[in-house]
Amino acid sequence: MKYRYVTIEREYGSGGTQIAQKLSEQLCIPLYGRRLLELVAEEMNTDVDKIEEFEEKASDSFLFSVVMMNRIASDNFPSKPGEGGIYFDERRIIRDLANAGPAIFVGHCASLALADRTGVLKIFLYADDTTKNKRVREEYHIAEHEVESTRRRFDKKRSAYFEANTGMQWRNPQNYDLMLNTALGIDTCVRIICEAAGGSCGPADVQPVDEDAGDEI
DSSP: OOOSEEEEEEOTTSOHHHHHHHHHHHHTOOEESHHHHHHHHHHHTSOHHHHHHHHHHHHTOHHHHHHHHHHHHTTOOOOSTTSSOHHHHHHHHHHHHHHHSOEEEESTTHHHHTTTOSSEEEEEEEOOHHHHHHHHHHHSOOOHHHHHHHHHHHHHHHHHHHHHHHSSOTTOGGGOSEEEEGGGOHHHHHHHHHHHHTOOOOGGGOOOOOTTOSSOO
8 A cells, every 4th residue: 555544534524434434444454533532531541422522622722722732843742641631642542553554543633643654645525515414414313403503513623623733724735635525425535545545455354444433424
């Protein structure tokens, strides 16, 4: 494979989890999404819901963002769980998983965690509002009157967390190697990413997939 790692940031409702799962099957490499939160939760002896709360609170703090930028600039990363914010724990686990071999990482600022690595393909998935709303409504059974607010809430959370921890704009094309409009179709996007990554495999080689790769779609 041309790239050892694929990192995926995605808009809510863009089908990112489904694409990541199919990509994992095609490239025969493991997928980590929500599993990252589970590993952090295990280390901190808490549950995933609490970790998600920590993420949201950290994203709303300007002081947190300043501290994060200073630590990243000075390469001053805590080595123990729970020190300095959830992102540092996620970063450490992402790097440990990357040390074990090729992988796909969904969300959690994985591209920054692997910034010093070569062979990282950085992807951003998006779609038009109509496509996203349809997927949220039909595939995830969100009530019609709640679709728009739910989608905006998740995107706001993701954008804030990414920007608080990286100092970069979540949707800025300069932060990615490839941005795909998933209205092209799930399978089409999977094929394009596979071609960009430069690899594929047979059924016998398929690695375990994180079935709940994202905390939603």
